[in-house]
Structures are given as structure tokens and as C-alpha cells.
């Protein structure tokens with residue numbers, strides 16, 4: 001279910017149409033969480049700290065790369081991260097330290113998506129992740145984790161083959177809880193809970209942060225995190241089986257909630273139209 005046509009609200013939409021309970025976020029959270037450009041705009045509108053960025057369409061890049069380069073260099077400057085708007089697992093993502101590498105990163109990103117996010121790169125970033133689970137009034141942020149260091153950035157290979165297990169984020173070397181201050185932990189957990197509520201999340205999500213010295217930036221939300229981030233809840237006394245039970249419960253509750261809303265609205269407007277009453281259009 002990772003990625004497009006699974007994590008992005010499409011399958012969730014099918015479930016809604018078929019009235020099938022499902023354990024991940026609804027359509028809004030899933031779609032916003034998949035699109036790095038819209039996601040950042042939402043974080044920004046919430047007053048959360050995000051890295052400066054611009055975006056462009058593949059067509060713009062293909063028609064007039066010099067203007068895109070000029071805009072990126074003026075508003076952001078090297079080093080920059082270039083990301084396809086709708087992918088994950090570091091696929092198609094590149095770091096550009098100069099114009100030549102920027103062109104290359106743009107070509108790669110443009111081969112994966114129609115829309116591209118260009119963002120300031122943090123040198124020697126520290127990544128901190130925090131999961132959150134719940135539904136409606138129940139919002140439970142997890143402990144924070146710090147994945148182990150890496151060369152440039154956490155690549156697809158790092159995420160899925162490091163540790164030799166091929167088990168995704170679960171097998172990656174990490175520190176739990178992350179070695180950050182209690183104040184920073186609380187701030188990250190609060191941001192995570194705020195994002196969970198704003199995107200109307202359900203089930204388990206994981207919000208990823210980038211630390212640059214003492215400054216924290218929200219990087220992204222993963223609405224179907226690898227292994228449901230169970231390893232962040234286990235040390236809090238929530239074993240995997242209890243987490244799965246919770247997911248099923250949230251799914252059932254969401255369907256029950258949906259059935260409480262009215263989807264019909266009575267009006268005699270059509271009768272009036274049929275019987276010749278003049279409808280005045282404003």
C-alpha cells in the first residue's frame with residue numbers, strides 16, 4: 001500500500017465507496033500526506049517550521065530550465081534537495097551542490113513526476129521521527145527515534161537493505177528514544193499531534209523532522225509508515241498485537257461515525273422547476 005495508488009487516498013476512496021472499514025488515514029490526510037508540495041503548504045499554514053522551498057511543473061522545467069535554475073538559485077541557493085512531489089522511500093530524490101548537479105537532479109525527478117519540489121538542503125542533518133496513533137479525540141504521539149547517520153541522505157537502499165533484513169524502516173539502526181532534550185521531544189510530539197488532527201488522520205502515521213543544530217523543521221508525514229512504527233510504541237508498553245487491535249478499532253469507529261452523518265438533504269427545488277416555477281438565478 002506504500003506510495004501512489006495505495007497510500008495517496010485512492011484505495012481509501014474505494015473503501016469509502018464500498019463502505020468498507022479501513023485502518024489508515026481518510027482521503028484528505030492520505031492525499032495531502034502523499035504530495036510533498038501541498039503537504040508543505042499545509043504545514044506552513046499551521047505555523048510549523050519548514051525549510052524554504054519552491055516548486056515547478058515538469059513542463060516548466062522542460063520549456064525553460066534557465067528560469068527555474070535562476071529562481072532556485074536566487075530564492076534557495078545551493079545545496080538544494082530536489083524531490084518528485086509524489087514519491088517516497090527516497091526514490092527520485094537528489095541533492096544538488098552546484099548547477100550541473102541541479103540539472104541532473106531535476107532530470108531524474110522530472111522522469112518520476114509532473115511536479116517537483118526544490119528545497120534548501122540542511123548540511124549534516126539529524127533526522128528525528130515521531131509516530132502518532134489514534135482517531136478523533138484519541139491522539140497518542142510515540143517516543144521519538146533517531147535513525148543512524150548516513151552519508152548524504154537516507155537512500156532507498158539504506159531504508160530497505162541496511163541491516164541485511166530487507167525489512168524496511170524496522171531493520172534500520174536507530175536510537176529510541178532519540179538523544180534530544182526533553183523540551184525538543186515535547187515540541188516534536190506536540191507538532192506531530194497537531195498535524196495528526198489537522199490532516200484528520202487515523203491509524204498510525206509517522207512525522208519526520210530534520211534538526212539543524214537546535215532548530216527543528218518538519219520534513220514530511222508518512223501516513224502508512226513502515227511496520228506501523230510499532231517499535232516506537234513497544235517501549236511505551238503497547239505490544240504489536242495491541243497496536244493492530246487498536247487499528248481495527250479505529251477503522252470500525254470511523255465507519256460508525258460515517259454512518260451517523262446525514263447524506264440526504266430534502267428540497268422541493270426540482271418539483272418547483274418541473275411545475276414551471278421560475279427559478280431566479282443570481
Ligand SMILES: Nc1ncnc2c1ncn2[C@@H]1O[C@H](COP(=O)(O)OP(=O)(O)O)[C@@H](O)[C@H]1O
Nearest residue numbers: 081087088089090091119120121122125153154
Ligand atoms: N532538505 C533536506 N536537507 C537534508 N536532508 C534532506 C532534506 N530533505 C530530505 N533529506 C534527506 O533525504 C531523505 C528522503 O527525503 P524525504 O523528504 O524524507 O522523502 P521520502 O518521501 O522519499 O522519504 C530524508 O530521509 C533525509 O535523509
Ligand SMILES: [Mg+2]
Nearest residue numbers: 089090208220
Ligand atoms: Mg522520508
